[in-house]
Amino acid sequence: MAKYVELAYPIYEGMPVYPGLPQTEVDERERIANGDPWNGSVLKMYLHAGTHVDAPFHHDSNDRGIDQVPIEDFIxxxxxxxxxxxxxxxxxxxxxxxxxxxxxxxxxxxxxxxxxxxxxxxxxxxxxxxxxxxxxxxxxxxxxxxxxxxxxxx
Structure with missing residues (x-):
């Protein structure tokens, strides 16, 4: 079986972001501990924060967005x-x-x-x-x- 290693900084509220960019926010909406049927959160994060890939679109409006880059390109x-x-x-x-x-x-x-x-x-x-x-x-x-x-x- 293949082994994969993820290379990423953790994502959390208040994590460091480039000066001037919006801060990362985590809204813990549902919690089993509070009687909810599941745990659920809303994550609000600028796409250029934390570990990320600059898609070709980042520097060229006519190029591919990250959704158009095959996952195989990252293995x-x-x-x-x-x-x-x-x-x-x-x-x-x-x-x-x-x-x-x-x-x-x-x-x-x-x-x-x-x-x-x-x-x-x-x-x-x-x-x-x-x-x-x-x-x-x-x-x-x-x-x-x-x-x-x-x-x-x-």
Whole structure:
């Protein structure tokens, strides 16, 4: 049987969101403990909050929305986690990618652990504005030399 791992921050009322975006709200409508026949909640959450995927539509009004991206596009057989400790506004380089050697060539998804995730709850403004990123050269290397889909995780 296949094993899947979900990569996501928890969703909860008051979770960190990008400055200026609406806060996440959870309205616990029904509760068995209160005599209701089931537990039910209403979740109000901005689509760009928490762990999310930017659909092509996010940057191009003529492109696909997330509902048009097949679920299979999010399932990988050989993901590779690269630990590259980086600070504010630092870049992942081609040399950092190449350091993974043959594993890099066999992967169908890259996940970068830059360690920057620690700022998500400590200093969200820093987390959301000064995060590490791929250098232009590393982005070009991935697009031209490696499998089709890649990801990034702080």
């Amino acid at each position: 990988y057989e050989s993901p590779l986690l690269l630990d590259v400790e980086l600070g504010e506004n630092e870049y992942i380089t081609v040399d950092m990618l190449k350091a993974a050697g043959e594993q890099l060539e066999r992967s169908d998804m890259l996940i970068f652990n830059t360690g920057y995730w620690k700022y998500c709850n400590e200093d969200f403004v820093k987390y959301s504005n000064g995060f590490p990123a791929l250098s232009v050269e590393a982005t070009q290397f991935i697009r031209t030399s490696l499998p089709v889909c890649k990801g990034r995780c702080n």
